[in-house]
Every structure is written in structure tokens, then in C-alpha cells.
Amino acid sequence: xxxxxxxxxxxxxxxxxxxxxxxxxxxERGGELWVHSRRRASAEELVAAGARWAATPxxxxxxxGVVVSMVQDLPQVAEVLDGDGGLLAGLSAPAVLVxxxxxxxxxxxxxxxxxxxxxxxxxxVVDAPVSGGVEGAAExxxxxxxxxxxxxxxxxxxxxxxxxxxxxLGPIGAGQVAKACNQLIVAATTVALGEASVIAERSGLxxxxxxxxxxxxxxxxxxxxxxxxxxxxxxxxxxxxxKFMVKDLGFAADEARRTGVAVRQLPVLQEVFADITARGLxxxxxxVVQRDLEDRSA
Amino acid sequence: xxxxxxxxxxxxxxxxxxxxxxxxxxxERGGELWVHSRRRASAEELVAAGARWAATPxxxxxxxGVVVSMVQDLPQVAEVLDGDGGLLAGLSAPAVLVxxxxxxxxxxxxxxxxxxxxxxxxxxVVDAPVSGGVEGAAExxxxxxxxxxxxxxxxxxxxxxxxxxxxxLGPIGAGQVAKACNQLIVAATTVALGEASVIAERSGLxxxxxxxxxxxxxxxxxxxxxxxxxxxxxxxxxxxxxKFMVKDLGFAADEARRTGVAVRQLPVLQEVFADITARGLxxxxxxVVQRDLEDRSA
Numbered sequence: 001x002x003x004x005x006x007x008x009x010x011x012x013x014x015x016x017x018x019x020x021x022x023x024x025x026x027x028e029r030g031g032e033l034w035v036h037s038r039r040r041a042s043a044e045e046l047v048a049a050g051a052r053w054a055a056t057p058x059x060x061x062x063x064x065g066v067v068v069s070m071v072q073d074l075p076q077v078a079e080v081l082d083g084d085g086g087l088l089a090g091l092s093a094p095a096v097l098v099x100x101x102x103x104x105x106x107x108x109x110x111x112x113x114x115x116x117x118x119x120x121x122x123x124x125v126v127d128a129p130v131s132g133g134v135e136g137a138a139e140x141x142x143x144x145x146x147x148x149x150x151x152x153x154x155x156x157x158x159x160x161x162x163x164x165x166x167x168x169l170g171p172i173g174a175g176q177v178a179k180a181c182n183q184l185i186v187a188a189t190t191v192a193l194g195e196a197s198v199i200a201e202r203s204g205l206x207x208x209x210x211x212x213x214x215x216x217x218x219x220x221x222x223x224x225x226x227x228x229x230x231x232x233x234x235x236x237x238x239x240x241x242x243k244f245m246v247k248d249l250g251f252a253a254d255e256a257r258r259t260g261v262a263v264r265q266l267p268v269l270q271e272v273f274a275d276i277t278a279r280g281l282x283x284x285x286x287x288v289v290q291r292d293l294e295d296r297s298a
Numbered sequence: 299x300x301x302x303x304x305x306x307x308x309x310x311x312x313x314x315x316x317x318x319x320x321x322x323x324x325x326e327r328g329g330e331l332w333v334h335s336r337r338r339a340s341a342e343e344l345v346a347a348g349a350r351w352a353a354t355p356x357x358x359x360x361x362x363g364v365v366v367s368m369v370q371d372l373p374q375v376a377e378v379l380d381g382d383g384g385l386l387a388g389l390s391a392p393a394v395l396v397x398x399x400x401x402x403x404x405x406x407x408x409x410x411x412x413x414x415x416x417x418x419x420x421x422x423v424v425d426a427p428v429s430g431g432v433e434g435a436a437e438x439x440x441x442x443x444x445x446x447x448x449x450x451x452x453x454x455x456x457x458x459x460x461x462x463x464x465x466x467l468g469p470i471g472a473g474q475v476a477k478a479c480n481q482l483i484v485a486a487t488t489v490a491l492g493e494a495s496v497i498a499e500r501s502g503l504x505x506x507x508x509x510x511x512x513x514x515x516x517x518x519x520x521x522x523x524x525x526x527x528x529x530x531x532x533x534x535x536x537x538x539x540x541k542f543m544v545k546d547l548g549f550a551a552d553e554a555r556r557t558g559v560a561v562r563q564l565p566v567l568q569e570v571f572a573d574i575t576a577r578g579l580x581x582x583x584x585x586v587v588q589r590d591l592e593d594r595s596a
Contacts, residue, residue, distance in 0.1 A: 105501065131515045131516065132515060143511055143512075143514060143515040145508075145511060165511065165514065167507050167508075167510070167511045168507075169503045169504055169507055169508055169511070170501065170502045170503040170504060171502050173501065174501065174502060174503050177497065177498060177501040177503055178498065178503060178508055178511070178512070180497075181494035181495075181497060181498050181508065181512065181517075182494075182512050182515065182516070182517045184490055184493060184494050184497075185487065185490045185491060185494055185512065185517040185519075185522075186516050186517050187490075188486045188487060188489065188490030188563070189483065189486060189487050189490065189517075189519065191486065191562075191563045192482055192483045192485075192486030192487065192563060193483060195482060195554075195559070195561045195562075195563055195564055196479035196480075196482050196483055197479075198559050199475065199478075199479060199482075199550065199553055199554050199557060199559050199561070200475060200476065200479050202557035202558070202559060203403065203468065203471070203472065203475040203553060203557055204468045204469050204472060205467045205468040205472050205475055205476060206467055206468060209465050209466075209467055210443075210465075210467055210476050210479065212465070213441055213443060213463065213465045213467070213476070214441075214476070214479065214480050214483065216441055216463060217429045217430060217441040217480065217520070218429065218480070218484050218520055218521055218524070219479075219480045219483040219484050219487075219520070219521075220519065220520040221483075221487065221518065221519030221520065221521070221522075222515070222516055222517070222518040222519065223516055223517075223519070224483075224519075226516070252497065255497055255501060256493075256497050259497060259500035259501055259595075260500070260595050260596035261493070261496050261497050261500060261591065261595045262591065262594045262595045262596070263493045263497070263591070264489075264493075264566055264569070264570060265486070265489045265490060265493055265563065265566055265567070265570070266493055268562055268563055268566050269563070271562070272562060272563070293559065293560065293561070296560045297557075297558050297559045297560045298558035298560070
């Protein structure tokens with residue numbers, strides 16, 4: 001039965017470990033995991049472990065009630081959907097497409113409308129961007145932010161729950177809005193840590209001691225813990241490349257504009273990360289806000 | 299011996315619970331806690347518990363190696379120091395004055411210079427602003443940010459450690475710089491939480507679920523935990539009044555200017571809290587950034 005099968009399209013650095021958790025969940029239900037990727041080689045390990053290879057998205061579509069798309073962006077989702085071997089060509093029963101990539105909220109809403117029209121309502125879209133990185137994907141501890149109609153989300157949630165904590169937050173696009181909000185908070189805290197660290201060092205403070213102390217009080221955050229050693233060592237080896245913030249904060253700004261929210265901090269954060277990227281520092285870790293500020297200061 | 303005695307001047311909402319911890323620490327050393335305040339009545343409970351009342355700062359100065367000043371601001375510290383009954387008039391042996399109020403870094407540096415000159419080096423100043431509020435003062439879990447010369451700080455630290463976690467961060471003024479950095483990070487995170495919550499609600503997201511989910515990831519912070527229920531309920535009953543941010547962020551901006559740091563986020567944070575205060579919302583909790591943004595939005 002297709003409801004006990006799940007599909008995953010896109011076997012990159014995130015998709016492969018996510019697939020491993022879906023495979024386990026499918027087995028527990030007595031079903032199968034079907035996978036497809038641009039390169040067959042990406043699937044070898046999974047197929048050896050018991051996953052089934054689909055030569056095209058169409059082949060996969062006919063066998064799975066829920067298909068997770070972990071490709072890079074919405075244009076790649078369009079490639080998955082369209083053409084002779086595309087997902088839309090292969091639908092046998094009503095299915096749910098879970099878009100796990102990060103995109104603009106409006107982009108995924110438009111996609112959902114387009115897909116509903118072209119499939120005559122037989123393919124519904126749920127958006128479910130993730131946070132937690134490759135490590136979270138491997139450990140099955142991703143934060144998964146879900147948007148969509150309740151009935152569609154209800155079909156997707158058991159599968160998403162196998163890969164981390166999945167929470168239904170609102171209508172289609174809500175997952176992307178949540179991811180954008182996450183990035184806004186992360187960016188604001190990162191820039192504040194950068195500004196504070198440069199002021200503190202120039203004033204003769206011991207930065208390691210300061211960040212240890214601040215971490216125990218109201219300024220304490222997961223981000224402070226993660227960035228502390230980088231800020232102290234001025235080490236910007238990339239964990240979270242700064243340039244990705246430009247895209248993510250852009251999605252947040254789009255949504256603020258659409259909803260008429262007169263944000264004031266967000267534009268500054270966009271400016272900071274755009275400048276860093278324009279200076280050629282975008283491949284470095286977001287902690288590079290510290291170095292950028294040092295370079296700009298007298 | 300005066301080194302086993304400690305003095306505390308200023309028995310307000312913070313000073314009284316701090317005094318209780320100093321009293322315990324003095325007893326453990328076989329010494330005494332001497333207290334002084336504008337109103338004798340504020341000391342009654344402490345005196346009943348064994349603290350000694352000093353009629354003037356001068357009387358207290360002659361008996362204690364370390365005197366903690368927990369008055370409101372630097373002008374009040376000046377009142378404590380000056381005149382016939384002032385601290386400077388009563389010095390018998392070299393002592394350390396711990397300025398625990400929040401002030402500008404430059405203000406406390408100037409005070410230290412002035413005091414050193416007027417006392418011919420017999421009274422040294424250490425700055426030690428605190429974070430953690432009345433609750434932290436009561437529980438003895440304040441974060442105490444300490445600046446000053448190593449020998450002076452060494453005399454003060456055992457007493458400060460009785461009231462929380464005290465860390466020596468750098469030269470005189472370093473405590474105030476640390477407090478300003480703390481407030482910068484707190485303000486940035488608060489404003490980001492406000493912007494994110496307004497965007498999310500206008501986009502139809504369930505804010506309580508969103509904040510729960512974000513709290514488990516990279517956007518997680520002590521502040522998110524503390525402000526979550528307020529943001530969800532749009533409840534701005536004051537815990538941390540917004541207007542105090544104006545002063546604190548001003549100190550951070552002064553120090554950024556002095557050290558030539560070209561901050562970009564800090565001026566926006568100053569603007570946000572200045573506008574909130576100008577609108578008459580400054581007595582409400584800092585979570586009022588949410589309401590302010592709603593009011594400004596279309």
C-alpha cells in the first residue's frame with residue numbers, strides 16, 4: 001500500500017542521512033523507502049541497506065503516498081515535477097509532496113497553487129524546511145518547521161517525525177516563515193555578539209572570561225555557546241557560511257514586506273551580511289561579523 | 299581588623315538582599331557587616347540580624363577594608379564620598395570602594411581618578427555592576443562584572459563572591475563595559491524576537507508552537523525562554539522596564555565611540571528603545587518591542 005511507502009528525492013549531504021531515518025521508519029510500518037537522485041551513485045549505500053531505487057520521479061510517485069524533496073531550491077523542485085519522468089506524470093493516487101528545501105514563503109505558496117492546478121488536486125504541497133544541519137540530519141534531531149493544510153500535514157508528520165522534531169505551525173508557507181524567523185533571531189544575536197566582542201577587546205577586557213560570564217545570565221544563548229571559542233580565537237573556519245544569511249534574511253524581508261511589518265533591525269542585518277559577502281568573506285563562518293567590524297573600525 | 303569587616307551603602311531593593319549575603323560572609327570570617335543608607339528604617343531588619351549601623355559613610359569607612367556602594371548612580375556615589383560625614387573624610391587605612399551601580403565606563407574611570415587624587419591613593423575604586431535582578435540578589439546568584447587594578451580587585455572578590463559569580467574582566471571600567479555588552483546582546487535578541495513574532499503572527503503561524511520549536515535550536519536563548527509567554531500573551535507587565543535600555547545602550551554607544559568601533563546594529567537598538575520610551579511605553583517590559591512594532595506597521 002502506498003501509504004506505508006515514502007519517497008525521498010535529492011541525496012546530497014542532508015538527504016542521505018535523512019533517508020536513513022526514513023528507511024527505518026518505513027520498515028517499522030512494513031513499507032518501503034523509494035529514493036531518486038540526479039546521480040545513481042548517491043543512492044548506492046542506501047540501496048545496499050534496503051532502499052529501493054526509482055529511475056525517475058514519476059516511477060517513485062506511483063508508489064509513495066508521501067514524497068520528501070530535499071533538493072537545493074525551488075527551480076530544482078520544478079525539475080523534479082515536470083516532464084515525462086516528472087513527479088506529476090507519475091501520480092497514481094492523491095499524494096503529498098514535502099518541500100524540505102529552504103525557500104521564500106511566497107515561492108512555496110505559488111508552487112503549491114501551481115501543483116494543485118496542474119495535478120487537478122491530486123498532489124498537495126507541504127513545506128517543511130529544517131534546521132540543525134548535517135549533524136542534526138545524521139542524529140535524527142532536526143527541527144522541522146511545517147506549513148500546509150491539516151489533512152496533508154497529517155499524512156506527512158509521521159515521516160517527518162522520524163527525522164527530528166516536526167511541528168505544524170500554520171498554512172502553506174508557514175514552515176518557510178518559521179525558518180526565516182529563526183534566521184532573523186540567529187543573525188541578530190550573531191551581530192550583537194560581534195559588536196560586543198569588538199568593543200570589549202578594544203576596552204581591554206578578557207573576552208573569554210566575559211563570554212563565559214555573559215553565557216550564565218540573560219545574554220546566554222545556544223549561539224553564544226557555539227560561537228564563543230571562534231570569537232575568542234578570531235577563527236572563522238566555516239560551520240555556517242555567512243553568505244547563506246543573505247538569502248535567508250531576504251526571505252524574512254520579503255515576508256515582512258508582504259505582511260506590512262515595519263521592521264527596523266532586519267534591514268541592518270541584511271546590510272551587514274550583504275557587505276560581508278561583497279567583501280569576499282561570505283564563505284567564512286557567520287562569526288566573521290567580528291572581523292568585518294574590526295576592519296571597518298578606526 | 300578592618301579586612302574582616304565589609305561595608306554596604308544603599309539599602310534599596312537590590313542592596314538589602316545583597317547585604318544579607320555579606321552579613322553571612324562577614325560572620326564566616328569573624329568580622330562584621332556595617333551598613334548605611336539614607337533612611338535608617340531600611341536597615342532595621344539587617345541590624346536585627348546582626349549588622350552594625352553606621353550613622354554616616356565616614357563612620358563606616360573607618361571600620362571596613364572594603365565598602366560596596368549600591369546606590370542609584372554616580373551622582374549618588376559622589377554624595378556618599380563628599381562632605382563632613384563622607385567616606386573620604388573617614389578613611390583610617392587604605393580601603394577599596396566597590397561601585398556596584400551601573401554607570402558609564404568613562405564615568406567610573408573619572409570617579410576612580412578623582413578619588414585616588416583626593417584620598418592621596420588611600421581609597422581605590424573597583425567597578426562591579428551586577429546582572430540578575432532582585433531575584434538574583436536574593437538567591438546570591440548575581441553575575442558580577444568586575445573592573446579594577448588586580449590588588450584592589452583581590453581585596454573585593456571574596457566579598458563579591460558571596461553575592462554571586464564575580465569575575466575580574468579588566469582594568470577600571472571593565473565591569474561597566476561588560477554590563478553594556480550584556481545589554482547590547484539582550485536588546486538585540488529582544489528586538490529580533492519582537493520582529494520575528496509580529497511577522498509570524500501576521501503570516502498565520504501559531505506563535506506559541508513556533509517559539510517552543512525555535513527554543514530547541516540555534517535561536518534558543520535564556521531570553522527566549524523568559525519572554526516567550528509574554529510574547530504569546532502580548533503581556534508587557536514590567537519585569538525589565540524598557541526605558542532602562544535607553545541608558546544602558548547609551549553607555550555601550552559611548553564606549554563604542556571612545557574605542558572607535560563602527561557599530562551598526564547598536565544605533566538601531568537605541569532608536570527602538572528611545573522611541574518606545576518617547577511613546578510613553580517605557581515603564582512596560584522590554585517585550586513591548588512587539589506592541590511597538592505592531593503599532594508602527596500597516
